Amino acid sequence: MKQTLTYQPHSFGSHACRLRVEGFPDVSTGQSSGAVGIITGWSLDWVGHPQLEGRRDHLQALLVTVLPYARLLLSGVARPVGGEDDAVRIAPDPQGGHHMQLRSGQPDTPPLDLHLDDAELADLVRVLDQCRLDPRLQLPLPVPESRPLPARELRHRLPLHRRLAAPLGGLAALAVAAGGTSLLPTPRPAETARQASTSRALNPPASATTAPAEGTPSPSPEARLTQARRWLLARPASTGPAPAAQVWQLAVNGRGEVVAATPVDGNDGRDRARLGLPAAAVPSSPARDALLVRGALRPSGLWEVAPWQGW
Amino acid sequence: MITPPPPTAAASPATLAAPDPAVESPARALPRQGLERLDLLLLCVEALDLNGGETLLWMGQHLGLAPLFPNRVALWTLRSHNPLRRACRRGTPDAAETDALIRLLCAMADRVYPIVRGLLSSREPAEVNQEHWRLFQQRLTELLRERMNVRRSSVQALMDPERGAEERRALIQTLALAAGTGGVDRLRASLQDAAP
Numbered sequence: 440m441k442q443t444l445t446y447q448p449h450s451f452g453s454h455a456c457r458l459r460v461e462g463f464p465d466v467s468t469g470q471s472s473g474a475v476g477i478i479t480g481w482s483l484d485w486v487g488h489p490q491l492e493g494r495r496d497h498l499q500a501l502l503v504t505v506l507p508y509a510r511l512l513l514s515g516v517a518r519p520v521g522g523e524d525d526a527v528r529i530a531p532d533p534q535g536g537h538h539m540q541l542r543s544g545q546p547d548t549p550p551l552d553l554h555l556d557d558a559e560l561a562d563l564v565r566v567l568d569q570c571r572l573d574p575r576l577q578l579p580l581p582v583p584e585s586r587p588l589p590a591r592e593l594r595h596r597l598p599l600h601r602r603l604a605a606p607l608g609g610l611a612a613l614a615v616a617a618g619g620t621s622l623l624p625t626p627r628p629a630e631t632a633r634q635a636s637t638s639r640a641l642n643p644p645a646s647a648t649t650a651p652a653e654g655t656p657s658p659s660p661e662a663r664l665t666q667a668r669r670w671l672l673a674r675p676a677s678t679g680p681a682p683a684a685q686v687w688q689l690a691v692n693g694r695g696e697v698v699a700a701t702p703v704d705g706n707d708g709r710d711r712a713r714l715g716l717p718a719a720a721v722p723s724s725p726a727r728d729a730l731l732v733r734g735a736l737r738p739s740g741l742w743e744v745a746p747w748q749g750w
Numbered sequence: 751m752i753t754p755p756p757p758t759a760a761a762s763p764a765t766l767a768a769p770d771p772a773v774e775s776p777a778r779a780l781p782r783q784g785l786e787r788l789d790l791l792l793l794c795v796e797a798l799d800l801n802g803g804e805t806l807l808w809m810g811q812h813l814g815l816a817p818l819f820p821n822r823v824a825l826w827t828l829r830s831h832n833p834l835r836r837a838c839r840r841g842t843p844d845a846a847e848t849d850a851l852i853r854l855l856c857a858m859a860d861r862v863y864p865i866v867r868g869l870l871s872s873r874e875p876a877e878v879n880q881e882h883w884r885l886f887q888q889r890l891t892e893l894l895r896e897r898m899n900v901r902r903s904s905v906q907a908l909m910d911p912e913r914g915a916e917e918r919r920a921l922i923q924t925l926a927l928a929a930g931t932g933g934v935d936r937l938r939a940s941l942q943d944a945a946p
Contacts (some may be wrong), residue, residue: 572931587939587944595870
């Protein structure tokens, strides 16, 4: 027996919206005579709008479009729901209200455009809610589950100045940090006055490291190293053609004198390319009592001097 | 002014109280913004219904929520978790309590739906519509001044006739779209939105 289920937004006053669903109970699944398990058609009567009719698919399309749109509106997100080719599409109207577009499945039928105000949309939502929750309608009409929206979809709730505060604050902090860093003095690359004063503290006085007299015993390796460091610090520009060299090989004889000096390119000393000829090159076979010393200028501005056994 | 109509047959309190599989979802505590909005919506219902305070209690008992809201003090205590309140409580209410408040609000919104619809309708005469909005704004301002911390900027904005018009309309639209049984899950989800 054919059943007609009627849904209205409220049970009194003017009925601006009325949804009628017609169908039969599905006796094959044992449904009672008052239930509807097979929808044969539905109609929506709206005051001020043409009557809408359709099949179950159209009712399903209306449910999965209008109810998610209402869910978004509750969060203040006015966003279209439904694609351009879908049977139902609803979107906020820039002039106010809502614009719903219905596409017929029949060919050569133009889409129907409806303009709804907030009250008419609420009526539609209420009748659709009643329809999907009606226990007499015993067939599945699935709708998307309502879920909380993530923060990225709710940025419009924050005022513009609060939205821009964090990135602008970060940029300002970066600019201040960069400006402050640029004001810090950079260390001078080579021998500076600070280095010279520091080296005086590191090196003993000249009187303590003077070359021993003839016949006196050879100075200790520490004294020779000190002499080599002094030579490197006091090295005038005219001493060698490569004043910028940061690694030198020195030969210090038994009297504590630097008898040969060679600039070497490369901190590790493996590159033997010479930058130029110093006053005297380090002999390949220096005197027996000569101490080969290697001095390297560290980034701190100090010379590191150490005995060197050769290649 | 505005008198509440009788409850509709379409979504009776009994329907709202009954656990519906389409409505049921895992209960989750509401964030701060959700608590604020829920209490403001209840305040709007009270502004629409002159006897709203009593009706809330009556509706709560009708929905079977008497164990949670046995009297008006319990209801006030729960609503006082709203940080905008003049005397607000610390802490967060249980998910069951906020869920009961949401059901109560949807039932009340269903009760005042004709008034809400009249406010939102563009087919009403403009003069009548403006007068209804003016009465609603006046009543809501009185309730806000009575219960909320009026030093808060959001409360001041809501009380302002010009600045608060859009927010008041959004609250009324929320009541319209959340009225009835089907609105419970929609409203719950919107109140649980993440903080922007």
